[in-house]
Amino acid sequence: MASIINSIAFKNFFNYYGEFEDNTYELEEGINIIVADNGAGKSKFFNAFLWLFYDQVLDSDTKQKISIKNAGVKIISDKAKNETAIGDYVKCGVTLEYTSGTRYKYQVIKSFTATRLDEKVTDKNSWQFVMNELEVNRTELVLHKYKPVYDEVEKKQIIDNLIMPAFRKYSFLQGEEVDDIIDFSKKESIEEAVENLTDIKSYEQIHELLDEFKTKAFKDLQKQLKANNIQNERFDDAVAEKEKIEQKLEHEKEKLEQWNETLSVAEKEKNDLDKLYSNAEKRKELDDRLKPLRKKLRDKNEEFENFLDRINNRFFDGGFAWIAMGFENEVDKFRELNDRYIEKRYEKKALKNVEDNPNEYFHFLPENSPDSVSLKNMIEDQHCYVCNREAKEGTPEYSNLLKLKNRTKDKQSEKPFVNNDLKNFFGDLQINAQPFYNKFESIRDSIIKTKEKEVEIRDNIEKLKKQIKSIDDDRNSILIAGHDSEHSAREVISNYTGAVKRMENANNKINDIIIPSVNKNRKDLKAINDEIKSLNKSNDIPDGFNENYEVLSDLEEASQKAKERVFDGMISLLEEHANMHFKNLIKNNDLSGGILKFEKNLNGSINFNYLDSKGNSVYGSAEGFQRMKKFSVVMAIISANNSQYNYPLLADAPISAFGEGFTEGFFEAIGDVFPQSIVLVKELYKREDEMKINELGKRLLKDKKVRTMYVNHVTEDSEQIDLVTTQTKLK
Amino acid sequence: MSKREQIIREILFDPEINAKYKITEEDLTGMHRKKIVDVLETIVNENDNGRTARQIYPIIKNIHKI
Numbered sequence: 001m002a003s004i005i006n007s008i009a010f011k012n013f014f015n016y017y018g019e020f021e022d023n024t025y026e027l028e029e030g031i032n033i034i035v036a037d038n039g040a041g042k043s044k045f046f047n048a049f050l051w052l053f054y055d056q057v058l059d060s061d062t063k064q065k066i067s068i069k070n071a072g073v074k075i076i077s078d079k080a081k082n083e084t085a086i087g088d089y090v091k092c093g094v095t096l097e098y099t100s101g102t103r104y105k106y107q108v109i110k111s112f113t114a115t116r117l118d119e120k121v122t123d124k125n126s127w128q129f130v131m132n133e134l135e136v137n138r139t140e141l142v143l144h145k146y147k148p149v150y151d152e153v154e155k156k157q158i159i160d161n162l163i164m165p166a167f168r169k170y171s172f173l174q175g176e177e178v179d180d181i182i183d184f185s186k187k188e189s190i191e192e193a194v195e196n197l198t199d200i201k202s203y204e205q206i207h208e209l210l211d212e213f214k215t216k217a218f219k220d221l222q223k224q225l226k227a228n229n230i231q232n233e234r235f236d237d238a239v240a241e242k243e244k245i246e247q248k249l250e251h252e253k254e255k256l257e258q259w260n261e262t263l264s265v266a267e268k269e270k271n272d273l274d275k276l277y278s279n280a281e282k283r284k285e286l287d288d289r290l291k292p293l294r295k296k297l298r299d300k301n302e303e304f305e306n307f308l309d310r311i312n313n314r315f316f317d318g319g320f321a322w323i324a325m326g327f328e329n330e331v332d333k334f335r336e337l338n339d340r341y342i343e344k345r346y347e348k349k350a351l352k353n354v355e356d357n358p359n360e361y362f363h364f365l366p367e368n369s370p371d372s373v374s375l376k377n378m379i380e381d382q383h384c385y386v387c388n389r390e391a392k393e394g395t396p397e398y399s400n401l402l403k404l405k406n407r408t409k410d411k412q413s414e415k416p417f418v419n420n421d422l423k424n425f426f427g428d429l430q431i432n433a434q435p436f437y438n439k440f441e442s443i444r445d446s447i448i449k450t451k452e453k454e455v456e457i458r459d460n461i462e463k464l465k466k467q468i469k470s471i472d473d474d475r476n477s478i479l480i481a482g483h484d485s486e487h488s489a490r491e492v493i494s495n496y497t498g499a500v501k502r503m504e505n506a507n508n509k510i511n512d513i514i515i516p517s518v519n520k521n522r523k524d525l526k527a528i529n530d531e532i533k534s535l536n537k538s539n540d541i542p543d544g545f546n547e548n549y550e551v552l553s554d555l556e557e558a559s560q561k562a563k564e565r566v567f568d569g570m571i572s573l574l575e576e577h578a579n580m581h582f583k584n585l586i587k588n589n590d591l592s593g594g595i596l597k598f599e600k601n602l603n604g605s606i607n608f609n610y611l612d613s614k615g616n617s618v619y620g621s622a623e624g625f626q627r628m629k630k631f632s633v634v635m636a637i638i639s640a641n642n643s644q645y646n647y648p649l650l651a652d653a654p655i656s657a658f659g660e661g662f663t664e665g666f667f668e669a670i671g672d673v674f675p676q677s678i679v680l681v682k683e684l685y686k687r688e689d690e691m692k693i694n695e696l697g698k699r700l701l702k703d704k705k706v707r708t709m710y711v712n713h714v715t716e717d718s719e720q721i722d723l724v725t726t727q728t729k730l731k
Numbered sequence: 732m733s734k735r736e737q738i739i740r741e742i743l744f745d746p747e748i749n750a751k752y753k754i755t756e757e758d759l760t761g762m763h764r765k766k767i768v769d770v771l772e773t774i775v776n777e778n779d780n781g782r783t784a785r786q787i788y789p790i791i792k793n794i795h796k797i
Contacts, residue, residue, distance in 0.1 A: 199734055202778075206738065209774055212784050213791065220797070544797035551767045552791075554752075555774075558745035566741065 002646040002675035003162050004029050006097040006105065012080040013094055014044045015714065020095055026729075028707040031667055031677050033700060035684045035693055036712040042652065042680050047075075048094040049172065049650060051110055052159065068112065069131065073124040076114060081121045089115040093132070098162055099141065106158050107146055109135040163647040166196055170634055171674075173651040190606045193637050194570045203563040210556040217549040224541045235535050242528045249521040256514045263506035267607075270499040273492055284490060286475040290468060297464045304457045311450060318435030325443045327436075334433075338426055345423070352417040369427055375405045529553070570640070571598050571606065577636035578608065584669040585628045596632060608633060631666070635673045648676040663696065671705050685711070691730060701730055735775050742771060769794050 009024040010016035016023040025034065036042040047057040056065045057075060068075070076092045084090045093111025100106070111132045120126040136155040137146035149155055163171050194200055225235060314320035370378070370386060378384055379401050384391045391397035533550065575598040582596050594612045610629060638645040649670060653663075670677045684697035692711045693701070700706050709731045732740075743754050748767070758768050770791055777787045 199738065202734065202738055202775075203741075205778055206742070206774060209778060209784055209787065213774075213788055216788055220792075542797060544792075544795035547766065548792065548795045548797060551770055551795075554748060555742065555767065555771055558742045558748045561745055562738075562741045 001101045002029075003098050003100045003648060004676050005162075005648050005678065006099055008045070008048060009095045010044075010048065011094070011111065012077040012090060012092045013048065014075060014077060016044065017077040017079045020093075025710055026708065027676070027678060029676050030707040031671055031679065031703075031705050032708045032710075033684070033706055034678065034680050034710045034712065035697060036680055036682055042682060042712075045650065045678070045680055046172065046652070048096075051094055052096060052108060053163075053168065055110075069129065072112070072114065072129045073122060073127050078121075081114075081116075084114075084116045086116050086118060089113050091132075096162075100161060103141060105139050105141055105144075106162075107135075107137040107139075108159055108162075109137075111135075167638075167645075167647055170638055171647050171649050173631075173634070173649065190571075193574075194567060197574075197637065197641050198566055198570050200563060200566050200570070203559060203566055207556065207559040207563055210552060210559050214549070214552045214556045217545075217552045221541075221545045221549050224545050235532070238528055238532050238535060242525065242532060245521055245525045245528060249518065249525060252514060252518045252521055256510065256518060259506050259510050259514060263503060263510065266499045266502040266506060270496060270503060273496040273499060281493070283475055284493065286471055287490075290471050290475070293464060293468050293471070297461065297468060300457065300461050300464060304461065307453065307457060314446070314450065318439075320443070320446050321436040321439035322443055322447065324433075324436040324439060325447075328440050331433075331437045334429065338430070341422065341426055345418075345421075348417055369430065370404075372405065375401060379405065568600070571600060573640045574598065574633070574636045575608075577640045578632045581635040581639070581669050581673070582628065582632035584672065585632060585665040587665045587668070596629065628666075631669075635669065639673050645673060646675065648678060649674040650678045650680075652680050667700065667703070667705065692728070693730070706731065735779065739768075739771055739775055743768065766794055 005027050007024055007026045009020040011020045011023065012018070013023070025032075034042075034045070036045075043058065043060070050056045050058060050065065051068060054065075055068050057068060057071050058064070059066050059071065059074070073081070076090060080090050080092075091111055091113050093109060095107065095109040095111075097105060097107045113130045113132060114127045115130075116127055118126045134155055136149040136158050138149055138158070139146045149158065191200075222239065315323040374385065378386075378391065379398070382390065382392050382398065384397060384401065389397060391401055533546070575596065578596050578598070594610055597609050597611050599607045599609060608629065651670070653666065667679075670679070684693050684700070686692060686694040686697070691698070692713065693709075697709075701709055708729070711728045711730060713728070740759070742748070743759070748754065752765060752767050754765065754768065758765050764772075773790055773794065774787060777790065
């Protein structure tokens with residue numbers, strides 16, 4: 001008597017623009033696949049169910065569930081909102097049809113009306129919302145004609161019957177939530193699962209009652225003894241001792257609870273980190289590769305900065321003399337000027353000298369010009385290199401050279417003959433320019449070489465940046481889903497080891513100290529109870545009281561053990577089923593051998609570990625593999641249920657996380673457990689293909705088990721307001 | 732077998748109980764039942780009927796005639 005969803009339709013719901021008829025998915029028993037790329041309505045499917053069952057949707061910004069009333073404007077299709085004139089209204093809703101059993105089919109419609117108040121489209125204050133009444137219709141399958149259901153209670157029941165509340169969490173497997181669905185590290189979650197599957201609650205109730213009755217029976221017994229006025233010192237002492245032991249036991253049990261709590265917390269941390277651990281290792285590896293590259297980049301950047309600084313120097317550095325570029329002609333101009341100056345000066349000086357001292361030594365040339373080294377050479381070579389004439393020893397030219405070499409530098413003896421003697425001015429120019437005018441030819445080359453070097457360094461920097469970006473992109477794609485991705489890989493690893501250590505520590509405390517203590521106290525308690533019983537027997541009171549106490553006491557113990565047996569039995573059954581499903585899931589994968597083992601912890605929680613064929617635990621393996629483990633357990637909970645699971649599955653199947661080897665096993669396995677599955681996948685989408693699906697998608701299309709397949713598209717290159725999702729039915 | 736029966740059997744056929752009280756099929760179905768069987772059946776049935784501990788206990792005492 002399974003619930004089978006016949007159709008789901010949307011009206012102006014997120015990207016599903018238009019009427020219900022425009023956005024309908026007709027579904028059948030068996031496997032239904034909806035190929036939906038990101039942003040093409042994938043999570044909206046889940047939102048539809050959230051609305052149907054809980055009047056909520058998941059806010060994609062905050063990742064929190066919010067009520068429909070508050071979500072209002074965000075839910076309505078942007079295109080529809082835009083097309084609604086001020087004063088006009090738009091309707092938004094979801095509708096679902098399902099069949100339960102062989103007689104009835106139901107239709108549920110949830111919607112609201114929004115009236116536009118002003119220009120602002122996205123502001124919720126610009127709209128007035130009115131929730132429409134919940135519509136539930138029913139029809140006989142034989143004669144199809146919907147009739148409304150009026151009773152509110154019945155309406156609610158019909159919605160609940162689609163998927164019973166207790167089982168919803170096993171029917172909605174959305175992304176990473178699969179991991180959270182059954183967090184067996186929490187004692188409560190395994191207990192809840194077992195509760196759903198067994199009558200363990202009844203055993204608990206019976207046991208509680210018996211515990212209470214046992215205490216009452218004991219009190220009655222005591223009363224009788226007191227009433228009989230029997231002075232039994234030993235009895236009183238024994239009772240007192242019994243109370244003491246019971247107190248100690250209570251105390252130890254409290255300690256046990258605290259340590260169990262510590263253990264649970266550490267275990268939870270470890271399990272949470274399990275997910276991160278394998279990713280953390282990968283991340284660490286990438287971080288280790290990034291570090292030296294980043295340092296290289298920094299160094300290169302520094303090198304470049306220095307290089308740029310030096311360019312400035314090249315203008316003024318005589319070695320490069322860039323500033324002289326373009327001044328080639330200036331040298332000749334200077335020579336000309338200088339020559340004219342010298343002539344003029346000579347003339348003036350000569351005139352002056354002619355006036356004063358006609359035979360004084362001359363000062364045509366500026367000081368140090370020619371410099372003393374050149375003079376020395378000219379004297380030695382007996383040749384004047386200034387005018388390129390011979391100056392043989394003994395000639396006037398030679399004595400001029402000598403005089404030049406020996407001239408005094410005494411400026412003060414010079415008589416001023418002009419107002420501004422520019423001798424030093426020209427002299428300095430000549431000297432300072434000396435390094436520069438030899439370099440004219442080489443300047444262009446030097447600049448070109450420098451430019452080449454600049455390009456080279458820039459290229460190196462770009463290359464490094466690209467390398468770093470590529471590794472960084474890889475690093476960022478390693479999702480540390482649902483957690484603060486600021487955690488460095490190292491932190492994860494160290495937290496993980498820390499949590500494991502704390503678990504070990506807690507386990508040791510519990511096993512080596514507290515449990516033995518509890519056991520000892522229990523033993524002592526039993527002994528004292530036995531003594532009390534025997535003391536009772538020797539007393540002269542009606543047997544009934546003794547019997548009463550004895551029977552209840554024995555039953556209390558037995559019921560406790562029965563409860564544990566039922567629990568352990570169900571765990572074994574779950575283990576069996578989980579392995580069955582797991583084998584199916586990994587059938588087409590490279591993983592061979594190995595089993596899932598359920599290990600019961602002292603604090604009542606369960607670990608399920610994968611042991612390879614040698615019996616070694618395999619930890620922290622690939623994400624897809626972890627998902628498969630958890631999927632197996634979810635399906636085990638369903639299949640271990642005595643009756644058949646009667647509800648549909650709505651799953652977001654991250655096939656890339658599974659890997660292709662898992663994918664076929666996955667579809668086979670869910671087909672075995674769920675009478676109907678609606679699976680949303682994005683990895684089958686291929687934009688370039690005519691049908692828009694890839695090879696695996698085509699294979700699945702041919703599979704007999706796959707009854708329907710839809711492909712969602714979003715209009716490409718559209719503005720947000722024009723974004724709509726349309727669907728194509730391939731099967 | 733009803734759930735009630737299942738629970739009763741599960742508890743009564745506990746090894747220690749069995750060793751001490753020697754429960755047989757006869758004890759569960761026949762007319763002359765051991766008190767322990769009576770007590771447990773009473774608790775299970777009355778609990779199913781929604782009775783509280785306070786209401787059930789006197790019935791048990793009655794079984795032992797106290």
